[in-house]
Each structure stands twice: as C-alpha cells, then as structure tokens.
Amino acid sequence: MFYILDKISDDLINFIHMKRGDNEKVELELKDMAALYSTDVIVSCAYGVDAKSLENPKGEFPTLGRYMFEPTIWRGFEFLSAFMLPQVTKFFGFKLFTDKGGKFIEETITHVMNEREKNGIKRNDLVDTLIELKNDDDPFDINIIMAQAAVFFSAGYETSSITNSFALYEIAKKEEIQNRVRNEIRDMLLRNDGKVTYDSLMNATEMPYLHQIINETLRLYPIIPILDRVCTNPDGYSLEPYGDFKIPIGMPVYIPVYALHLDADNFPEPMKFNPDRFSPDNIHNIKPFTFFPFGTGPRNCIGERFGLMQVITGIVKVLKEFKLEPSPQTPTEIVIEKRAFL
Numbered sequence: 001m002f003y004i005l006d007k008i009s010d011d012l013i014n015f016i017h018m019k020r021g022d023n024e025k026v027e028l029e030l031k032d033m034a035a036l037y038s039t040d041v042i043v044s045c046a047y048g049v050d051a052k053s054l055e056n057p058k059g060e061f062p063t064l065g066r067y068m069f070e071p072t073i074w075r076g077f078e079f080l081s082a083f084m085l086p087q088v089t090k091f092f093g094f095k096l097f098t099d100k101g102g103k104f105i106e107e108t109i110t111h112v113m114n115e116r117e118k119n120g121i122k123r124n125d126l127v128d129t130l131i132e133l134k135n136d137d138d139p140f141d142i143n144i145i146m147a148q149a150a151v152f153f154s155a156g157y158e159t160s161s162i163t164n165s166f167a168l169y170e171i172a173k174k175e176e177i178q179n180r181v182r183n184e185i186r187d188m189l190l191r192n193d194g195k196v197t198y199d200s201l202m203n204a205t206e207m208p209y210l211h212q213i214i215n216e217t218l219r220l221y222p223i224i225p226i227l228d229r230v231c232t233n234p235d236g237y238s239l240e241p242y243g244d245f246k247i248p249i250g251m252p253v254y255i256p257v258y259a260l261h262l263d264a265d266n267f268p269e270p271m272k273f274n275p276d277r278f279s280p281d282n283i284h285n286i287k288p289f290t291f292f293p294f295g296t297g298p299r300n301c302i303g304e305r306f307g308l309m310q311v312i313t314g315i316v317k318v319l320k321e322f323k324l325e326p327s328p329q330t331p332t333e334i335v336i337e338k339r340a341f342l
Contacts, residue, residue, distance in 0.1 A: 001045055001125070002198040005310060008040045009317040015054040016322065027327045030165040030172075032057070034314070038161040039065055041310050046126040046152045048112050060104050065157045102150070109149045126152055156303055159223045160310045167217040167315055169334070170273045172324035177213065177275065182319050184209050189320065196320075201312045202305070212275035214311060218293035220273055221334070225258040227295055257292065266290040 015033070020026035036053040039062050043051040053062045078094040088094075112127050113134070122128055130145045171178045184207050192200050204211040230252050231237050237247040247253060262270045266287055267277065276282060294301035301307075318324075 001306075002309065002313075004044050005041060005313045006196065008037065008044060009313045011040065011054055012037045012314060013317055013321050016318070027329075030168050031161070034161040034164040034168070035065060035157070036062055037164070037314055038157055038310065041160070042153055042156045045306070046156075047108060047149065048116075048123050048125055048127050049108060061153075064104065065153075102146075105150050105153070106146050109146060156307065156310075159303075160307050162221065163214070163217055163223065163307070164311050164314050166221040166334070167213060167311065168318065168324060169330075170217065170220075171213065171315075171319070172326050172330070173332075174273070175325075177273075178319070178324060181207075181210050181213060182323075185316055185320055196313070196316060198309070201316060202309060207316075208280070209275065210312065210315070212278040214308065214315075215278040215291075215293075216273060216275040219261045219267065219277070219291055220271070222257045222261050222293055225256070227255040227257055227292075229253045229255070229299070260290050261293075263290070 012033070015036075016026065016028065019028060036057055039053040040051050043049050043053075043061050051059060051061045053059055056062075078089070081089045081092070081094055109127065109130070113131055115121065116123075116127060116131060126149065130148060134145060171181065188200050188207050189196070191206075200206045231247045231249050234249055236249055239245050239247065260266060264270050267290070277286070289296070292300075294304040294307075
C-alpha cells in the first residue's frame with residue numbers, strides 16, 4: 001500500500017509546484033491542501049479509485065468530506081448524538097452522510113467490486129476484503145459492506161488531514177524546528193540513496209525528531225476530544241486501589257483525552273509546542289495513560305499505522321522539497337472551533 005501513498009504524495013508536490021508557477025513563493029491554505037491529499041490517499045487505498053481531488057477540489061469525494069466535517073452547530077449535534085446518545089440518533093434519523101453522498105459511495109463500491117470480480121483484479125485493499133466477505137458462505141447484508149466502506153472514509157478523512165495541517169503549521173512557525181527536521185530528512189535521504197521508503201518513514205530510529213513532532217502535534221491537537229467505551233465485564237470493573245467505585249456492566253465510560261493532553265500536571269507548559277517532550281531523554285517522564293491519541297489496549301485505533309504512514313509521507317515529501325513560512329494571514333495561535341467534533 002505504501003507505493004500508493006508514495007505516488008499520491010508526489011502528486012501533492014506537483015500540485016504545489018503548479019500553484020507556485022514561476023513565482024519564488026506561493027501562499028496556500030494548509031487545511032484545504034491536506035484534506036485533498038487525505039481524500040486521494042483514502043479513496044485510492046480503500047476503494048481503488050483515483051479521485052484526483054488535488055486536480056478537482058470540487059469533485060464528489062472532497063465535497064462529501066467537506067460536508068461531513070462542516071463545523072456547524074447541527075453537524076456537531078449529530079456527531080455528539082452518534083457518540084453519546086445513539087438512541088437520539090436513531091429517533092431523529094441523523095446520518096453521517098447525505099442521501100446523495102451515501103448513494104454515491106454505494107454506487108462507487110458496487111462498481112469497483114463488480115469490476116474486480118469480473119476481471120480477477122486483486123489489490124489487497126479494503127475492496128478485496130469486502131469481496132471476500134460477500135463471497136463467504138455465511139449470509140451477509142450488503143448494507144454492512146457499504147457501512148464498512150463508508151466508515152473507512154469518514155474515520156480517515158479528517159483525522160489525518162488535521163494532523164498533517166497542524167504539524168505543518170507548527171513547523172512553519174518555528175524556524176529552528178523546521179531546520180532541524182529538514183536536516184534529519186536530508187540525512188535520511190543520503191542514507192537511502194535519495195529514496196523515501198516505508199522503513200525509513202515508519203522506523204522512529206531513522207527520523208526520531210520527525211516522530212517527536214508528530215507525537216507533540218497529536219498531544220497539543222488531539223484527533224478526538226474523548227474516547228468512549230462500555231463496560232462489558234459481567235462482574236463490573238473495580239477502580240480500586242484508585243477509588244472505591246465499581247463500574248457496572250453496560251455503563252458507558254468517557255475518557256477526556258483533550259483534558260489529559262493539556263493538563264499542566266501531565267505536561268508542563270501544555271500550550272507550548274515542544275517536540276522534545278518525546279525525545280529519548282524525556283519520554284520516560286511522561287506519566288502512563290496521559291498520552292493516547294489513538295487509544296490504547298486491544299481496542300485502540302486499528303487505523304493508527306495507516307494514519308501515521310499517510311501523515312509522515314506527506315510531511316517528508318513537502319519538507320524535502322519546500323521551506324515553509326507563515327503568511328500574513330496565518331494566525332499566531334490556533335483557536336479551536338467549538339462547534340466542530342474533530
């Protein structure tokens with residue numbers, strides 16, 4: 001799957017060159033650019049479709065992504081209900097996608113699955129997995145297949161794009177950090193004959209400072225504000241020795257990720273972007289269970305590695321080619337949109 005990411009990240013670089021033209025500099029909206037990049041990655045890796053979102057920002061897939069995470073009060077209420085009040089979601093008929101968007105994904109997946117089966121094509125991606133599920137001897141519901149395809153898009157679209165844009169934003173603001181990570185990328189390329197490989201990106205020992213930047217981005221700008229779980233142990237779950245309460249079976253539990261990541265007791269000067277918190281010399285100072293951007297344990301985010309690979313590939317390709325700096329319109333501090341869920 002890395003070869004797909006490698007190709008789309010090259011498309012991203014070509015997109016920036018095209019926008020720059022013959023000019024020395026170009027001003028771009030990072031969030032929009034990162035969203036288009038994420039759309040192309042997810043749609044290609046999951047569905048085997050070349051969405052060309054960078055070439056056509058008003059296409060069906062990028063439009064669908066923008067609608068899903070539009071920061072309105074109504075969309076915020078729909079997301080909040082889906083996580084915390086699922087009964088309300090069913091009662092009011094809230095939907096993650098519009099009817100048009102849902103139909104578009106269904107038609108796309110159905111077409112790709114039919115073409116794969118007819119021509120014997122295999123890409124070892126989500127569509128192949130869905131075909132295996134469909135051809136299994138056990139009865140299946142086509143709606144379940146479509147739901148899985150939709151979840152892959154919704155779970156990966158905004159999460160990766162905001163991490164990418166926040167990381168590049170902080171790198172652009174701090175020249176010392178940018179110089180250090182660009183030197184690290186240069187050294188990695190020298191060791192690998194100028195090639196960007198999967199191992200060079202995902203092995204933290206190859207580019208430790210870049211991985212520190214990603215971790216600090218995920219700490220300061222966590223992907224989701226809370227993690228939700230439900231106690232499934234028939235005997236409940238005791239909080240002893242930390243408390244005398246026993247969580248009964250069926251009780252929902254909400255873990256305040258945002259609060260834990262920005263608590264000064266856990267991370268001194270929590271609003272300061274400091275990648276060295278995660279350096280080999282300092283990482284042991286981080287208290288257990290105060291940093292978990294992807295959750296932890298057997299039910300942590302299954303898309304963690306894919307999401308990190310997408311983010312790291314994009315950042316490395318951009319910094320390999322370009323130097324970033326804030327524009328006059330760049331805010332000195334990020335103000336989180338309260339109506340948004342992510």
